[in-house]
Amino acid sequence: MAEERTAVLAAIQDHGGERRSLFLDVPGGIAFRPGQFISCLLPIGGERLIRPYSIASSPATPERVELLLDRVPDGPGSGYLFGLPVGARVDFTGPWGTFVLDRAPEVEAVFVALGTGIAAIRPMLHRAAEGATHPLTLLYATDQPIYREELAAIPGLTVDVVAPTAAEDEIRRRWLERDADRTRQFFVCGVGDIVPRLRDLLRGGYARRAVQYERW
Amino acid sequence: MAKVIVRFENGDPERVIEVDLRRAPFQHDGRPGSILDVLLANGVPLEHACGGSCACTTCHVVVKKGFDHLSEAEENEEDLLDKAPGLTPTSRLGCQAVIEDDDAVIEVLVPRYTINQISGSHG
Numbered sequence: 001m002a003e004e005r006t007a008v009l010a011a012i013q014d015h016g017g018e019r020r021s022l023f024l025d026v027p028g029g030i031a032f033r034p035g036q037f038i039s040c041l042l043p044i045g046g047e048r049l050i051r052p053y054s055i056a057s058s059p060a061t062p063e064r065v066e067l068l069l070d071r072v073p074d075g076p077g078s079g080y081l082f083g084l085p086v087g088a089r090v091d092f093t094g095p096w097g098t099f100v101l102d103r104a105p106e107v108e109a110v111f112v113a114l115g116t117g118i119a120a121i122r123p124m125l126h127r128a129a130e131g132a133t134h135p136l137t138l139l140y141a142t143d144q145p146i147y148r149e150e151l152a153a154i155p156g157l158t159v160d161v162v163a164p165t166a167a168e169d170e171i172r173r174r175w176l177e178r179d180a181d182r183t184r185q186f187f188v189c190g191v192g193d194i195v196p197r198l199r200d201l202l203r204g205g206y207a208r209r210a211v212q213y214e215r216w
Numbered sequence: 217m218a219k220v221i222v223r224f225e226n227g228d229p230e231r232v233i234e235v236d237l238r239r240a241p242f243q244h245d246g247r248p249g250s251i252l253d254v255l256l257a258n259g260v261p262l263e264h265a266c267g268g269s270c271a272c273t274t275c276h277v278v279v280k281k282g283f284d285h286l287s288e289a290e291e292n293e294e295d296l297l298d299k300a301p302g303l304t305p306t307s308r309l310g311c312q313a314v315i316e317d318d319d320a321v322i323e324v325l326v327p328r329y330t331i332n333q334i335s336g337s338h339g
Contacts, residue, residue: 001261001263002263002265002274037266037271039265039266039267049244049267050245050264050265050266050267050268051267052265052266052267052269052271052272093265094265096265096266096272096274097266097271097272098272098273098296098299099271196291196292199291200291213295214271215270215271215292216269216271
């Protein structure tokens with residue numbers, strides 16, 4: 001089975017509402033690829049629950065990683081993590097996951113972040129901007145656009161924030177109906193059924209492999 | 217009762233499980249009645265890094281018998297399987313493959329590695 005490691009909760013940042021960043025100190029660091037996640041092993045109810053969270057920070061700071069999460073009503077995992085004080089230990093495995101971006105795309109790329117889906121997308125955007133030769137767009141579907149100023153400062157990246165309910169129409173209008181260019185690449189990340197719905201919408205116009213996604 | 221035979225590429229001893237599918241779910245990870253659900257509930261370790269939510273490939277198994285008695289793979293599972301090492305025509309993700317026939321005999325092989333463990337230095 002996977003090697004377990006232990007991190008220490010070093011800092012907490014509330015974003016308002018029920019959204020929060022947890023900063024974990026990891027001795028020795030985590031060598032991860034932009035887009036990957038770790039799986040927290042949480043002692044709840046006499047068991048150890050596995051709760052995966054995308055790493056929202058950069059691989060350039062492997063010894064302090066950021067997790068971004070919403071408190072889920074009646075969700076034991078997020079409830080537990082929201083109750084942890086600074087200094088608490090968090091066991092985890094990873095990094096894991098194949099929704100990754102290792103280098104700047106060689107075609108125009110569109111990133112779609114739905115709410116906390118920005119966690120996986122954020123390090124991907126920074127990586128994509130390194131040596132980018134084609135346009136990069138972030139469609140950020142959220143009522144709470146955290147990291148907005150940081151994202152707006154990424155060279156070559158266009159950031160468009162829309163309401164969560166507007167994502168589907170926006171995608172249809174801009175990348176399916178506006179032109180016949182079908183060379184773009186898409187990276188979609190978010191929570192729930194909206195993700196496969198957007199996947200299906202995009203795959204209706206683009207090649208299957210042009211649409212990468214992660215659904216939580 | 218369905219029967220699940222589990223073999224391990226790393227040489228661990230074979231396990232044979234008999235299960236009453238009407239009692240699913242047997243624990244909390246993976247789809248109720250899935251291969252992962254059955255194995256975990258019977259003390260058979262099957263990696264499932266994402267908690268059985270169809271977001272990784274660590275519960276990849278190769279189905280040697282009884283493939284047609286499993287639920288059909290959905291697109292999300294197929295997309296993930298495309299990235300699994302050692303992919304075969306009868307590969308499935310244990311968290312998604314639900315045993316649908318109470319008389320089924322399912323035999324699965326647990327591969328030695330997953331791509332996630334290969335790619336991560338601390339995997």
